[in-house]
Amino acid sequence: MQEVRTFRCRDLGLACEYEEMAESENELMKRVEGHLQTAHQMDPGHPEVQERIRQAMR
Numbered sequence: 200m201q202e203v204r205t206f207r208c209r210d211l212g213l214a215c216e217y218e219e220m221a222e223s224e225n226e227l228m229k230r231v232e233g234h235l236q237t238a239h240q241m242d243p244g245h246p247e248v249q250e251r252i253r254q255a256m257r
């Protein structure tokens with residue numbers, strides 16, 4: 200059984216109402232990366248960005 204993971208841009212300190220949910224960390228990561236890239240011009244391939252996403256996940 201997998202638990203639902205959530206991510207909010209606000210937890211990254213961004214003034215953005217984006218919120219995402221997924222059944223697994225990998226799926227959530229995929230969706231969040233797409234948003235950060237298109238909406239915030241962040242590079243999701245960068246290790247520091249990956250780390251920030253993981254720490255912001257609930």
Ligand SMILES: [Zn+2]
Pocket residue numbers: 208213215216217234238239
């Ligand atoms: Zn956002």
